[in-house]
Amino acid sequence: MKRKRIPIAPIKGRLYFAFFMFVITLTILGGRVYYWKTVKGAEYESRAKEQQINSYDVMVQANRGSIVDRNNQPFAVSTVVYNVILDSRVLSLKNAREDYRTTQQNKTFAALQEVFPDLDYDELRHGVQINPETGNPYTDNSWKVLAKKVDKDVKEALEEQDLIGVYFEQDTKRTYPLKTLACHVIGFIRGDSKSGIESYYDKYMTGTPGRSFIAYDGNSTAMRQEYDPKDGDTVVTTIDYTIQQYAEDIVKETAEQWPADAVGIIVMNPNTGEIYAMADSNAFDLNQPDEVLAMSDEEFKETWDAMTEEEKLDYKYNMWKNFNVSSTYEPGSIFKPITVAAALEEGIITPQDTFFCSGSVEMYDEIMRCHLRSGHNTLDVQGALAQSCNPAMIYISQKMGKETLYRYKKNFGFGDKTGIDLPAEENGILYGEDAIGPIELATISFGQGFNTTSIQAVTAFSAVINGGNLMKPYIVSQVVDKQGNIVYENKPEIRNRVISRETSDLMRIMMKATIEEGTGKKAKIEGYSIGGKTGTAQNGSRKVQDKWALSCLTYFPVENPQYVVLAVIFRPEDYQDGKQTPVPMTKKMMEDIIKYKNIQPSYAEDGTAITKKQGTVTVDDYTNSDIFSTLLSLDSKNLNYRTVGTGNIVVNQFPHGGTQVEEGSQITLYVEKGEDDEGTMPVPDVRGKNYSEAVTLLNDSGFEVKTENEKTDGVVLSQSPKYGVSVELGTEITLTMGEQQKEEENTSNE
């Protein structure tokens, strides 16, 4: 912490008027401090110390750290603002000559009235008059806040006028430039309570406040001392702003079409647990979290006006609640892949086994029905998943027994928090193992009789298709300080190995049939290999209508899943079997991602594989390589990259060396500082930005900018050195500008 010592020397010589005592005018933080030392004796000075100077001791608020998306798009930013303070004691000028006092008071109030016309000036003026009974001003107060959080230009305009008795206190103001976007994830601050990332990562963003005060050196000289505030760190999320935007459009449309308690989507990387998007239809504006957006609707307003205060509050809590981590529901059929994976892993069934479904199973006087009342007849394992057949699951679970199914359910994380870095995560509710009888065992096998959160469900499902790793999902990748140092970092973390790679591979390939020919046909995108599982065809033992949660999970591409999408319609109003469905939501989500990432189809419309010779490539192992040679190698393989961390040595990568990936895939490189990296900073990614945005970002980060051919039109197509590479501050970054390529014609496949 820096400690500034600004000696305030006594001013000798000419004064325009006589002082009986002295006047102190301070302009806090303007850097200017005036101090007229009394020409009278020490008596006055000590009185002054007690009465006035000692009252000057202010905290200087640190600027709160930003929250940004994975590409540096700001979600939450803080700006420096000022509180305007009136010191009535100083402005009372009680020891000054009357004409001077009147002139100065008029000047101060006139200037304030220009800017803040709504204040009660009669009262303020009265407050600075001297009460003859006490000999002090009526408002005997040196710290009255006149206005809060005014912008810098307002402060500067007032400051220029050298007003007596007016001070400025530095404060900070939080704004959310994208308003409703990712509102449940980002969270907001209201007084002492915080939600979302604002709460979970609060300690990194708060920074350390500074302090400004007057102290005495020896017995004569007043010293202003300042401890500068330390600004908070920036929180970098794993959210992709574009994917989040798409997800929000989809939940909004669905909620308009089929009103429900909540409509949610999670988009995750199934291999790492990184969340790309987490959306919820109950949106609110982070800048005005108290405002109910539906109020613009006349019909809703009538409903609202009829609510009790308690109901209104409940409504708001529900609106602020992050559905995807804080609400629980019965998973239903999206649990069936867990049942099947467990049975395959334990060798209880083989993929070739067949099951017969007559439409129902009778157990202990209870009839359990399949959603297809006429029955599916004979199905193999793949068919049982694709058709979401209940009797097949009952058969498998009875053969497996409750101990095994219960163990797998726990291993896949049901009933436990995932540990995602967001507040208010719910556990979900499980039966105790002792409470499981044959009927319960049957209902568990198709996902009933226990509760899950969406984040639990998508994490468990990811373990089925990613090689068997139950990951810890996360929404923040890094916390970075002003100098670019990583203060905190989340890396992919395996919580549990739940099934073998062989079982996972089988499951991944089998669930393609669900989308190709099963219950998830509405999620099929011609030319692309997508797998998944629906949870929409519910039936049977369900008795409580309001438990309905319709869900669909899809992943893409089947060969090497990079995206998993969970869409949920929670407690739809007026539910009609088969009408409301989340399946088209996952389709739209995948289509948007395919378009955004410009991913080429791998199948022709007649279903034959497109044999592009350079369709897939094998990723090398770059561990311990320097980043410069790594990027050259990735370029030669037509692979994209992103870096996590600071430095030029690759310490880990995803996917790992030896993995087959499609061209154009993104490789995540975890980098650390090597010996030569001292004093270097990673170059930010400015691709896609216009010239002035790119220059601002690069300059702010400490780099110089040059453009190829001095061209500044269009957007940045490429940059050299590349982003993520750490180079010395002041290095010149060369930008190649041009027009962004139009979308490829291949994306119009429906």
Ligand SMILES: [Zn+2]
């Ligand atoms: Zn069936």
